[in-house]
Amino acid sequence: CRRSNVMAPHTTDREYGPGAGPPPAALSDDEVLALVASRTMGVLASVKGDGSPHLEHDPRLGPGEASVAPISTVDGRVKVTHYRRDPTAVLHVTTGDFRSWGAAQGTVAVSPVATSSTDEVADELAAMHGPFADAVEEAQFRAQMVTDHRRVLRLTPTNFYGARLG
Helix, strand or coil, rough: CCCCCCCCCCCCCCCCCCCCCCCCEEECHHHHHHHHHHHCCEEEEEECCCCCCCEEEEEEEEECCCCEEEEECCCCCCHHHHHHHHEEEEEECCCCCCCCEEEEEEEECCCCCCCCCCCCCHHHHHHHCCCCHHHHHHHHHHCCCHCEEEEEEEEEEEEEEEECCC
8 A cells, every 4th residue: 555645746755755854843832832822723632431532623712811722612512521520631723734733731621501691601702702793793692602501611731742844
């Protein structure tokens, strides 16, 4: 079985094979944190009851503080069950061209469900959404968060790793 050469499609395996290209450059913790903060999509990993990983593509990342990555979710999702049992998590993000990637490993705190359009969870969800066109749009958004039984997962990273391809 011949492996296709995705990185250099116009060369042969002989011209560009394993180990022939530049090595990946490790990203610093600050670079990984900046990459995580800049992305709105990522893959969130939790630990299933049998110890195997559960991966979920999550496009609902919010602009967190430097030390917390907030993720909006709906009550009843399997990841909520996983994080209540074992808060261990890894958030994996990439650049748009997939040439750099970063992972933030840590623990997840699960918020209560938004029960009022003016409670702290609704406030956090609204802040994650970003600017609204007007007060009516914001009120509709907040009401929908309550209807959807939304909550926030807050990833607090304790370890970072990642790389940039040459």
